[in-house]
Amino acid sequence: MGVPGLTGFVEECGAFFAELRVRDTKLVIDGSSLYYHLFFASAADFRRGGDYGPFAAAVDEFFAVLRSCGVAAFVVLDGGRGAADRKLGTLRERAAERLCRAHGLSRGEGGRVLPLLARHAFVQALRRAAVPFVQCWAEADREVAALANRWGCPVLSLDSDFFIFELAGGYCPLSAFRWRDVRAERSGRYIPARRFQAESFCGRFGQLRRSVLPLFAVMSGNDYVDVTEFEGFLGKVRLPGRHGRARGLLGWLAGFAGPEEAADAVLKRLGGRRRDAVRELLRAALEDYAPSHVNLEEFFLEGRYRCEEAEASGLPSWLLGALARGELAPLVANVVTLRSTFLHVQVEDMRRPSAHCAALPIRRVLYGLLLRAATRADAQPQSQSGALPAVCEFDRVQKSVKKTFVQAASLPAPFGEDGFSLAKLVEERTHSSVKCRKVQFNTTQTCIWSS
Structure with missing residues (x-):
């Protein structure tokens, strides 16, 4: 998932981040974000079918650095699209965008496209480095958040949805995780990083409550919701200037005690024909930020991945296990x-x-x-x-x-x-x-x- 423009909006105001020294801790890593980030940071060639040697070396070096700082990494990978297939439209759009970039690259133009076997090479590197990892049945965001909250440790990712989840140990963007700049002091080595402070972010917009941030993400148009559903309403709360829509929506949401009250206020402003459809859309979308019932700790301790949707698929247990193990x-x-x-x-x-x-x-x-x-x-x-x-x-x-x-x-x-x-x-x-x-x-x- 992801909220368009949210990362830029948050990062332009550095007051929403606190300096963090990452060491002697567990760290839950969004694997899909990590292999994307490391491939393009490794100077590997992506024009001619994939240059996997430098990429694999970057993966090895990354986890070696984490171990040297006492960081126990646990990688969580996205799986399939899920039975509801709610992201089909978004996936088609992204495939078309990648194709446009690939066409440009084939003609000597700029752009970046992840090569065919990047994910497979990443999984191989994880196994070689003995890094614990799991492949979820569907999108992994909720399970990443649930595992990090169970352990009280940070999440490392590039997905802007982690600005929205309630995370006990906080969210560290990969863009601010300086793993190549390890420092040492008397108490040991550490990786300089920055952690998002949700309380500071909410405090910037008056009485904005953390619980209404999922509604902000939904109405801003995440991967599951078409923002045009709320275009008329958003035009009424938009403020002038850069990020005016986001600032106006957050300021408006600050007037409500919780997401249910705010959602009711949104529905009252919509036409009667659309109200029922949008109510169901909001209900389903808000669940995307609710805690997952899948216990990944059980997988990392005992090797068992229990997911109700996966078990409902009718696939044999050996195949479900093979999917979870990547x-x-x-x-x-x-x-x-x-x-x-x-x-x-x-x-x-x-x-x-x-x-x-x-x-x-x-x-x-x-x-x-x-x-x-x-x-x-x-x-x-x-x-x-x-x-x-x-x-x-x-x-x-x-x-x-x-x-x-x-x-x-x-x-x-x-x-x-x-x-x-x-x-x-x-x-x-x-x-x-x-x-x-x-x-x-x-x-x-x-x-x-x-x-």
């Missing part, structure tokens, strides 16, 4: 729950077909394995031809992001109609003595490793 990509969860996935935008010749076309046969096999199990679990009928459901792929077509429906492969025995289920795939993999089985389907041969 052994499988979020694509798996998205395909099973949504029949949909975004393929990563790359820097390439936009006049030619997408490079992802080369791996289409492999993805079709993967979709076949996943959707046969999901279809059985949901008791959904297949088509009259016996074909499995198609998967909607968002990929590049020339210089546009478009969706294409890809038919899952119908696999022969032992993977096909009368074969084993996804729940028994690990058993088959363990007992098989065949190293690589070549499976013929349609006109393409694909290797499926069974060991």
Whole structure:
């Protein structure tokens, strides 16, 4: 998630931050923000398919510095899109923006695009450095906040939503985390950083209560809410000058005792036809800043990731565990729950077909394995031809992001109609003595490793 313009608004007023010496503490890290930040800070090349050596070295150095200061890091990664898929519109917009930047890079222009395997290289580096990490079922913000509050330690991220969450140990922006400038004193080494002071921020706007900040984020237009829903209202509270809309909205919200009272005041100013829809939108959006019930401490102590939405997916426990450990990509969860996935935008010749076309046969096999199990679990009928459901792929077509429906492969025995289920795939993999089985389907041969 994120609130457009909030980071710039907060950072322009440095009085909202306090100096912090980070040492001898636990630190909960937003992994998605960290690998993005480290890749572009490592001077790695991102124009020619990815320069992962300098990136991996930067990751290794980062966690070595933390250890030298007695900091116990715990990394939390985003997972899939979640069953509700509420960010679909935002994700499509961001994919189009990345494609525009990738096109510019392919022509020698400026811009930055994270290469295809950056996340995978980051996970490998975490394992190599023995850094504890977990991959959540869906977006990780609420679980990051809940874990940090359980331990009373800071959150390290670049996500502006952490200005909104109530965090007992505070929020440290990565942009102000000077890990390359470690200092020493008699009591030990430390990393200079800055921590956001929510009380100072609220005090700047009179009697503004911390509890109404989630409503401010929602009405400012975070990743789940289209700000045009409130455009007419925001025009009435806007103040002149830079960040006038944010300052005006915060000043208006300072007049209310809590988010419910403020939300009622907003609804009264809307037309009757829109009121019910906006009420539901506000209710759902405010829950995004409520504490998560997922206990990540249990995962880091005992290796168990318990998430109600993940368990409701019907996926076998071995696969849910593999997702939580980062052994499988979020694509798996998205395909099973949504029949949909975004393929990563790359820097390439936009006049030619997408490079992802080369791996289409492999993805079709993967979709076949996943959707046969999901279809059985949901008791959904297949088509009259016996074909499995198609998967909607968002990929590049020339210089546009478009969706294409890809038919899952119908696999022969032992993977096909009368074969084993996804729940028994690990058993088959363990007992098989065949190293690589070549499976013929349609006109393409694909290797499926069974060991």
